[in-house]
Amino acid sequence: MSGSTIRAVLGPTNTGKTHLAIERMCGHSSGAIGFPLRLLAREVYDRVVAIKGESQVALITGEERIEPPHARYFLCTAEAMPSDGGGHAFVALDEAQLSADRERGHIFTDRLLHARGREETMLLGSATLEPVLKSLVPRAQVETRPRFSTLTHIGPRKLSRLPPRSAIVGFSAEQVYTVAEMLRRHRGGAAVVMGALSPETRNKQVELFQSGEVDYIVATDAIGMGLNLDVTHVAFASLVKFDGVRQRRLTPAEMAQIAGRAGRHQKDGTFGTLSGGRGGAAELDEEEIFAIEEHRFAPLTHLYWREAEPRFDTIGTLIADLERKPGEPELRGAPEAIDLAVLKKLADEPLAASIKGAGAVRRFWETCSLPDFRQSGADTHARFVARLWQDLREGYLGADYVATRIAELDNMQGDIATLQGRIAAIRSWAYICQRPDWVLARDEMAARARAIEARLSDALHARLTERFVNRRTAILMKNLGNDPNLLPVSLADDGTLLVEDEAIGTVSGFRFAVDGQARLADRKMLLSAGEKALPRILAEQAVRLRESGFAGVSLEKGKVVWANQSIATLEPGQLATKPTISAARDLDRIAEPEKTTFLAALTDWIETRLKPLEALDKLQAASADPEAGSEARALLLALIAGHGYVTRDDAGIRHLPKETRPFLRRLGVVFGALDVFAPALLKPAPRLALHASGMDKRPLEEAMRSVLPATKSIPAGYRPAGEQLIRVDVAEKLVKAAHEARTKAGEAKSFMLDASLAVSTGLTEASFARLLGAAGFRMHKAKPLPENVFGPPSPDRWSWRPGRGGTARANRHGKGRGKRNGEPRGKSTDKARRDSGPAPGNPFADLAKLVR
Numbered sequence: 001m002s003g004s005t006i007r008a009v010l011g012p013t014n015t016g017k018t019h020l021a022i023e024r025m026c027g028h029s030s031g032a033i034g035f036p037l038r039l040l041a042r043e044v045y046d047r048v049v050a051i052k053g054e055s056q057v058a059l060i061t062g063e064e065r066i067e068p069p070h071a072r073y074f075l076c077t078a079e080a081m082p083s084d085g086g087g088h089a090f091v092a093l094d095e096a097q098l099s100a101d102r103e104r105g106h107i108f109t110d111r112l113l114h115a116r117g118r119e120e121t122m123l124l125g126s127a128t129l130e131p132v133l134k135s136l137v138p139r140a141q142v143e144t145r146p147r148f149s150t151l152t153h154i155g156p157r158k159l160s161r162l163p164p165r166s167a168i169v170g171f172s173a174e175q176v177y178t179v180a181e182m183l184r185r186h187r188g189g190a191a192v193v194m195g196a197l198s199p200e201t202r203n204k205q206v207e208l209f210q211s212g213e214v215d216y217i218v219a220t221d222a223i224g225m226g227l228n229l230d231v232t233h234v235a236f237a238s239l240v241k242f243d244g245v246r247q248r249r250l251t252p253a254e255m256a257q258i259a260g261r262a263g264r265h266q267k268d269g270t271f272g273t274l275s276g277g278r279g280g281a282a283e284l285d286e287e288e289i290f291a292i293e294e295h296r297f298a299p300l301t302h303l304y305w306r307e308a309e310p311r312f313d314t315i316g317t318l319i320a321d322l323e324r325k326p327g328e329p330e331l332r333g334a335p336e337a338i339d340l341a342v343l344k345k346l347a348d349e350p351l352a353a354s355i356k357g358a359g360a361v362r363r364f365w366e367t368c369s370l371p372d373f374r375q376s377g378a379d380t381h382a383r384f385v386a387r388l389w390q391d392l393r394e395g396y397l398g399a400d401y402v403a404t405r406i407a408e409l410d411n412m413q414g415d416i417a418t419l420q421g422r423i424a425a426i427r428s429w430a431y432i433c434q435r436p437d438w439v440l441a442r443d444e445m446a447a448r449a450r451a452i453e454a455r456l457s458d459a460l461h462a463r464l465t466e467r468f469v470n471r472r473t474a475i476l477m478k479n480l481g482n483d484p485n486l487l488p489v490s491l492a493d494d495g496t497l498l499v500e501d502e503a504i505g506t507v508s509g510f511r512f513a514v515d516g517q518a519r520l521a522d523r524k525m526l527l528s529a530g531e532k533a534l535p536r537i538l539a540e541q542a543v544r545l546r547e548s549g550f551a552g553v554s555l556e557k558g559k560v561v562w563a564n565q566s567i568a569t570l571e572p573g574q575l576a577t578k579p580t581i582s583a584a585r586d587l588d589r590i591a592e593p594e595k596t597t598f599l600a601a602l603t604d605w606i607e608t609r610l611k612p613l614e615a616l617d618k619l620q621a622a623s624a625d626p627e628a629g630s631e632a633r634a635l636l637l638a639l640i641a642g643h644g645y646v647t648r649d650d651a652g653i654r655h656l657p658k659e660t661r662p663f664l665r666r667l668g669v670v671f672g673a674l675d676v677f678a679p680a681l682l683k684p685a686p687r688l689a690l691h692a693s694g695m696d697k698r699p700l701e702e703a704m705r706s707v708l709p710a711t712k713s714i715p716a717g718y719r720p721a722g723e724q725l726i727r728v729d730v731a732e733k734l735v736k737a738a739h740e741a742r743t744k745a746g747e748a749k750s751f752m753l754d755a756s757l758a759v760s761t762g763l764t765e766a767s768f769a770r771l772l773g774a775a776g777f778r779m780h781k782a783k784p785l786p787e788n789v790f791g792p793p794s795p796d797r798w799s800w801r802p803g804r805g806g807t808a809r810a811n812r813h814g815k816g817r818g819k820r821n822g823e824p825r826g827k828s829t830d831k832a833r834r835d836s837g838p839a840p841g842n843p844f845a846d847l848a849k850l851v852r
């Protein structure tokens with residue numbers, strides 16, 4: 001590779017280094033790029049596939065291998081990348097400054113020193129790498145690139161003051177979860193990104209943030225490595241991390257790597273710390289702020305190194321080579337990594353005695369190099385590796401065995417920690433299944449492992465979203481400040497008020513109620529959202545109700561009721577069929593002009609329902625006619641107050657001139673022996689309309705049957721008759737028939753009555769007698785037949801002798817004068833007057849009492 005060009009493209013984040021490497025690779029006949037994260041490798045793989053096509057591009061990581069037969073472009077993790085570059089025309093290493101990382105630095109150092117392309121090699125990284133790179137790779141052509149946007153420090157911010165599109169960085173799962181929970185309560189939630197999550201889960205959480213569903217992302221320092229996010233501000237929840245050895249403060253370069261996520265391309269970004277937490281976050285000092293803003297950091301003085309090609313003669317030789325110190329001053333021996341720690345532990349176990357020969361030692365070392373995805377530590381991981389080696393030293397892992405182990409992890413139940421544990425376990429098996437010399441039916445087993453990892457990742461993403469995202473609050477936080485007409489609020493068929501499919505309350509009729517399950521802290525926001533959208537929503541509701549012909553609306557005791565809510569109240573108007581409509585306050589929220597149109601349509605609907613009261617309208621119109629005469633107008637007003645009927649004594653009929661009676665009869669007024677009434681208003685339809693409109697508050701008999709059992713409260717249109725009640729017009733027919741029978745009897749003092757007509761209406765003979773007694777008729781019982789005389793008994797006879805005031809009393813309590821027919825006078829007289837007297841508030845009834 002002595003003729004190839006080596007370019008070192010260095011600079012801070014957001015300088016387009018990775019984009020440049022992709023462009024350069026696609027310009028060559030073949031190429032490979034090594035990345036620090038599987039997540040980043042997958043992202044670039046998708047971009048290159050879009051350019052070159054699936055058949056030309058391969059993705060190789062420890063857990064996933066997509067390698068078409070004729071692939072020419074390879075996107076790999078640094079560990080999976082060929083150490084010599086694989087003979088490709090172009091080779092690049094991203095984030096080369098990770099050569100100074102304690103855990104993985106030796107891998108990056110090896111690729112930096114040895115991975116070369118036939119035509120071009122590109123090393124991408126931070127400017128802090130420049131001095132040591134020039135010393136180790138003197139042929140490298142170093143070029144620096146400026147950041148496209150600026151970074152500005154804005155100081156500490158409380159969680160409630162963080163700007164949208166912010167990333168909050170913590171350095172422990174507990175801290176990340178605490179901040180995410182607070183954001184869920186106050187700002188609608190946040191996406192969560194941690195190294196312990198699977199790449200698929202991290203992708204989905206990042207997409208949650210990138211799509212704008214949440215405006216905040218809480219992450220560990222994993223966010224600083226290759227994740228391209230639309231972040232405008234980075235807030236440090238802490239400036240201290242555990243580096244595997246001790247708790248220490250972040251270096252300015254590490255801070256800059258994380259803060260550099262703020263701002264994309266030419267959009268500027270800001271950074272600072274998170275204040276207001278327990279103990280508070282340590283503030284950045286002036287030197288650190290200057291270094292981050294100006295991208296000036298102390299250069300790296302050394303890189304970590306470990307022998308990349310150790311000898312495999314014996315396990316002891318292997319360990320010695322891996323612990324050998326480098327000869328160059330710029331290189332430093334790598335700290336003991338997990339793979340070396342596992343190797344040394346198992347070397348002391350009995351199983352190591354049987355490992356002989358270079359092939360067995362190499363295979364044993366590859367087994368010890370299995371990544372500790374569980375983060376369980378050297379002791380626990382060594383036990384897992386030992387069990388794996390017991391199976392591998394005999395040859396391949398059987399497909400049935402691997403399938404069983406994979407199937408045991410196919411369980412989507414459990415909390416976040418449980419799912420994370422299963423994902424770590426399935427990632428181990430995905431890594432194992434990628435080895436062609438470890439597993440039979442490798443492709444099938446690898447596909448099964450990836451499928452289960454994908455399902456587990458989906459389940460974990462769902463748990464994280466369920467716990468840390470309040471989608472309803474997030475949507476409202478983004479939209480409440482906008483034009484109310486643009487608020488994405490809709491009304492479901494069941495009355496649920498939705499904001500982008502999230503329920504904020506219910507609309508019953510025209511009344512809005514906040515979701516009863518909402519927390520107290522959210523109720524004010526939900527109410528505000530509902531109030532802003534209600535004018536439009538209720539206008540649409542009014543249109544639907546109006547166009548349906550007011551389906552489901554009813555008149556109940558003077559109120560217009562819909563969905564168990566009163567939407568209007570009727571007040572008396574000049575005519576019974578045209579009352580004044582007082583709209584409920586809920587209708588005030590309906591936007592104009594729909595409110596006016598709706599009320600006009602509602603008025604027409606009400607007038608249609610009150611059309612059976614046209615006979616009452618005629619009485620009201622006549623009562624206002626001066627030509628009717630004061631006596632007739634007084635009677636009409638009494639009939640109107642009684643809603644169609646009034647007793648003769650309360651009607652003041654004694655003062656009514658005879659010449660006015662034809663005028664009243666033309667209006668449909670009937671002068672009965674007991675009552676004055678309008679028959680048209682005693683039918684079911686007008687009585688229902690009177691009751692529904694609230695004009696008549698007396699009990700209602702919907703069918704207006706002729707006879708009813710006696711009740712304490714007498715329904716409108718009825719009068720008492722013994723143990724029964726009889727409709728006043730039917731009572732008049734019976735009394736009229738009795739008078740006709742009396743007329744036919746001529747001058748006879750008594751006469752006989754046929755009770756069959758009364759019985760046919762449903763009256764009992766006793767009730768019939770009580771009714772006629774109220775009209776002045778008196779029954780004379782026939783004498784019983786003498787002893788030893790046989791034959792039909794003599795019929796009862798009747799006489800008519802109304803006493804002074806007898807009819808008036810009878811009209812009130814259904815009894816005649818004196819003690820005839822077993823009807824003694826008593827204290828019940830006054831109670832009967834109260835029960836069956838004229839309608840309350842009738843001024844003419846009060847006047848009649850004063851006259852008496």
